[in-house]
Every structure is written in structure tokens, then in C-alpha cells.
Amino acid sequence: MARFDGLTAVVTGSAQGLGQVFAVALASSGARVAGFDMADQGSTAALIGPSFEPFTVDVTDPDQVLRAVAAVGEAQILVNNAGIYPPIPFEETSVADLRRILRVNVEGPFLVTQALLPCLRRAGWGRIVNIASAAVFAGPPDIVAYTASKAALIGLTRSLATLLGPENITVNTIAPGLTRTDTAARSTGADGGFERVAATQRVPRVAEPSDLVSTLLYVCDPGSAFLTGQTINVDGGAAFL
Numbered sequence: 387m388a389r390f391d392g393l394t395a396v397v398t399g400s401a402q403g404l405g406q407v408f409a410v411a412l413a414s415s416g417a418r419v420a421g422f423d424m425a426d427q428g429s430t431a432a433l434i435g436p437s438f439e440p441f442t443v444d445v446t447d448p449d450q451v452l453r454a455v456a457a458v459g460e461a462q463i464l465v466n467n468a469g470i471y472p473p474i475p476f477e478e479t480s481v482a483d484l485r486r487i488l489r490v491n492v493e494g495p496f497l498v499t500q501a502l503l504p505c506l507r508r509a510g511w512g513r514i515v516n517i518a519s520a521a522v523f524a525g526p527p528d529i530v531a532y533t534a535s536k537a538a539l540i541g542l543t544r545s546l547a548t549l550l551g552p553e554n555i556t557v558n559t560i561a562p563g564l565t566r567t568d569t570a571a572r573s574t575g576a577d578g579g580f581e582r583v584a585a586t587q588r589v590p591r592v593a594e595p596s597d598l599v600s601t602l603l604y605v606c607d608p609g610s611a612f613l614t615g616q617t618i619n620v621d622g623g624a625a626f627l
């Protein structure tokens with residue numbers, strides 16, 4: 387029997403990048419996966435097959451989120467992965483830019499968690515995993531608004547862990563270092579950025595999405611019931627917490 391047989395996971399931002407890899411990993415371990423993304427999820431559906439159900443959802447839109455959650459029905463696992471990280475110099479970041487980043491990276495996880503919570507409560511247990519960023523610990527100068535948004539996500543994790551611990555629902559953060567995805571290559575990874583970041587790591591090579599999978603599966607595992615409120619920094623040892 388696979389470790390997530392009979393369980394349902396909601397993964398946001400599952401059309402590509404890390405979210406797609408997470409969706410594939412959970413499905414390969416037996417879960418039914420509901421993918422919430424604004425973008426077309428055809429390539430994820432093709433990789434996974436019938437145990438993947440795509441929902442066209444903007445995670446910042448409460449009505450869309452509620453409709454998708456109602457359609458999913460039952461779930462035990464939520465991976466809040468959808469996020470944006472436009473590289474905008476601090477001096478040029480407008481209030482509109484800041485609000486857009488906070489909206490997707492903080493409001494999105496807040497709304498999806500709130501909407502899915504009744505499902506986890508009905509199940510009698512649950513796993514909520516928020517994908518933040520090791521930027522919170524490194525403090526890179528070129529993504530100030532993004533770093534602030536991911537620090538907020540860690541705060542969300544900790545308070546929710548306190549709220550939901552008595553109900554057997556764990557809430558944890560995974561904080562990846564710079565990892566090779568198409569979006570990362572277009573933004574922070576451009577102009578040798580991948581190699582620059584890799585040189586700051588104890589494991590001095592560029593991270594691949596597959597480097598995050600074992601941590602995700604560990605945190606989501608039904609057996610990881612005593613692990614909550616934590617931020618697991620998967621950054622090749624760039625920062626020691």
C-alpha cells in the first residue's frame with residue numbers, strides 16, 4: 387500500500403514548477419490530487435493521469451476558492467505553494483506591486499486554508515504545508531517585498547499550528563533556497579544567479595525541484611503528527627537556523 391492511499395491533497399500553483407513536482411510526488415505516493423491554479427494544468431494532468439483533478443482557481447479570489455473546495459469534497463492535505471516573486475528593485479516597488487505580492491503569497495494561503503479547514507476537521511486530522519522561502523533567512527536585497535511576504539507566511543504557519551494542534555492538524559513551512567524552475571530562471575536565477583546562490587550553500591550545487599520532494603512527503607506523512615509550527619529550510623545549508 388502506498389503511503390497516501392485513500393487521501394486527497396490540494397496543491398496550489400500545480401500547473402508548473404515546484405507545485406507540479408509536488409503534485410506528481412503526492413500522486414505517485416497514492417494520493418488523489420486536486421490542483422488549484424489560474425494557468426492551464428494540462429501538462430500536470432498528462433503527467434499524473436486520472437488521480438489528478440485540475441481546478442481553475444485564482445487563490446486570491448474567495449468565491450473561486452470556496453467553489454473549488456466544495457467540488458473537492460474531502461481532503462486531508464493542503465500544500466500552499468502558489469506564489470509570485472517578481473524581481474523589482476526596492477526603490478521602484480509601488481504600493482500596487484507590494485499589494486499584489488502580499489495578495490498572492492499571504493492572502494492566497496490564508497483564504498485556501500480557511501476554506502479547506504472544514505474538510506480537514508471532518509477528516510479528524512490534516513497536514514498544511516506552506517511553501518515560503520529561504521530568502522527570509524538570507525535577506526536578499528533584490529526581492530524585498532517578496533521576502534516580507536514569505537516572512538508573513540511563517541507567522542501564519544506558527545499561529546495556525548497553535549490553533550490547530552489540538553485537532554491533529556499540523557501546519558509547517560518548507561523554505562526552499564533558489565531552485566531551478568522556469569520562473570526562477572527568468573527572475574532571480576538570471577545572469578548567473580543560480581551559480582551565485584549555489585556558491586553560498588554548504589552543498590554547492592544548484593537545487594532542483596526534486597531536492598524538495600522528500601521533505602514535502604515527510605511533512606505530509608500521516609506519521610509526522612508531532613511535527614508542527616516548524617520551518618524546514620531546504621537550501622543546501624546556505625543558512626543555519
Ligand SMILES: NC(=O)c1ccc[n+]([C@@H]2O[C@H](COP(=O)([O-])OP(=O)(O)OC[C@H]3O[C@@H](n4cnc5c(N)ncnc54)[C@H](O)[C@@H]3O)[C@@H](O)[C@H]2O)c1
Nearest residue numbers: 399401403404423424425444445468469519564565567569
Ligand atoms: N523556484 C525557487 O527558486 C523558489 C525558491 C523558494 C520559494 N519558492 C516558492 O515556491 C513556489 C513555487 O515557485 P515556482 O518557482 O515553482 O514558481 P512558478 O511560477 O513556476 O509556479 C507558480 C505557480 O503558481 C501559479 N499561481 C500564481 N499566482 C496564482 C494565483 N493567484 N492563483 C492560483 N495560482 C497562481 C502560477 O500560475 C504557477 O503555475 C512559490 O511560492 C515560490 O515563492 C520558489
